[in-house]
Amino acid sequence: MSRLSGSDRPYDIVLFGATGFVGVLTAEYLAAHAPEGLRWAVAGRGKAKLEALRASLPEGSEPGVLVADVADPASLRRLAEQARVVASTVGPYVKYGEDLVAACADTGADYLDLCGEPEFVDLTYVRHDARARETGARLVHACGFDSVPHDLGAYFTVRQLPEGVPLTVDAYVTADAAFSGGTFASALGQFARGRQMAAAARDRARHEPRLMGRRALAPTGVPRFAGEVGAWALPLPTIDPQIVKRSARALERYGPDFRYRHYAAVRRLPVAVGGVAAMGALFTAAQLPPARRWLSDRIKPGEGPGPQKRAKSWFSVRFVGEGGGRRVFTEVSGGDPGYGETAKMFAESALCLAFDELPETAGQVTTAVAMGDALTERLRAAGITFRVAATR
Numbered sequence: 001m002s003r004l005s006g007s008d009r010p011y012d013i014v015l016f017g018a019t020g021f022v023g024v025l026t027a028e029y030l031a032a033h034a035p036e037g038l039r040w041a042v043a044g045r046g047k048a049k050l051e052a053l054r055a056s057l058p059e060g061s062e063p064g065v066l067v068a069d070v071a072d073p074a075s076l077r078r079l080a081e082q083a084r085v086v087a088s089t090v091g092p093y094v095k096y097g098e099d100l101v102a103a104c105a106d107t108g109a110d111y112l113d114l115c116g117e118p119e120f121v122d123l124t125y126v127r128h129d130a131r132a133r134e135t136g137a138r139l140v141h142a143c144g145f146d147s148v149p150h151d152l153g154a155y156f157t158v159r160q161l162p163e164g165v166p167l168t169v170d171a172y173v174t175a176d177a178a179f180s181g182g183t184f185a186s187a188l189g190q191f192a193r194g195r196q197m198a199a200a201a202r203d204r205a206r207h208e209p210r211l212m213g214r215r216a217l218a219p220t221g222v223p224r225f226a227g228e229v230g231a232w233a234l235p236l237p238t239i240d241p242q243i244v245k246r247s248a249r250a251l252e253r254y255g256p257d258f259r260y261r262h263y264a265a266v267r268r269l270p271v272a273v274g275g276v277a278a279m280g281a282l283f284t285a286a287q288l289p290p291a292r293r294w295l296s297d298r299i300k301p302g303e304g305p306g307p308q309k310r311a312k313s314w315f316s317v318r319f320v321g322e323g324g325g326r327r328v329f330t331e332v333s334g335g336d337p338g339y340g341e342t343a344k345m346f347a348e349s350a351l352c353l354a355f356d357e358l359p360e361t362a363g364q365v366t367t368a369v370a371m372g373d374a375l376t377e378r379l380r381a382a383g384i385t386f387r388v389a390a391t392r
Helices: 021-033 047-056 073-081 098-107 118-135 148-158 181-191 194-207 240-250 269-286 289-298 307-312 340-355 367-381
Strands: 011-016 040-044 064-067 083-088 110-113 138-140 167-176 215-217 224-226 231-235 257-266 314-323 326-334 385-391
Touching (some): 021 040, 083 098, 098 138, 118 138, 138 340, 148 167, 148 240, 148 257, 148 326, 148 367, 148 385, 340 367
Parallel strands (some): 083 110, 167 257, 215 257
Antiparallel strands (some): 326 385
């Protein structure tokens, strides 16, 4: 259970940014799947919108309503003081997120978000990890499609391999899904902040303790045909490899020498070539403010795919793990990755932090480190597949 007992604070979970696209989906999931006695609240800057959201939830769902604004740090501290777990959907996080992390670290509230922004994760480590360790707060970033399937999938794969030997895991992602305006805005922001991202990574490296007697790497792979999955493998420039590497640094179960690589799996070569070209064009356009503004206007924050599109969407992450003379093929799969399943992963992560028996951790930690087995079982029960496909 969270270090904060149920009587310490009025709410077990506070969902901040509840009226945004993913926030609404998360609130609906919590309303439908909340355990009996869950004390939770929806939070944001607009009281009328929050009350309208509460009224739209199924009968019997009566979350509290808390008003807080990212432009008012005092309101964020008041929010954190009322919660055992704060779950934030308010991004881009590098622009809007740090004061809430600071409030949680200082008050001892557990914090989780949907951040896929490496710069933000590195900045919050340098600025708030030490304080969170003092207060017992757990700061868990990337609790959606970035990076739960990949982090827990690598953890699940490692557990199928021998202990105490060098291990390698390659992940191959396929999906059919659309994205929201908020996700698109966050991606554009990252592409435009390459220098700041690199500077934050260097600063983190100066502060992070050196790993002694073990090694954990997540090198960028090269495009290639991956015969083990029958597809072209394209390196994915996402936060996921960094999250997996940090889990491997923290957990000795990953062995004395661990390597992880992260790819998109594409069946047809022309599609693979087109994908590389499109990514390069988007990255180039993001460097130019007029082009970036034009792209941002194509999909506004708060917009996203409708129920019919989400119902048809799916994802699969296949892992190939090797070590100690053993080779294992595993898979994590589910429905709509960006929204339906992200809301599920996010809500279940919050419930896991609030109620499950978990390892003693504090500071900035990953989902695998903070919640590994417990969250894996929660997600399995909620319909996300973790399976061993084959072993050799």
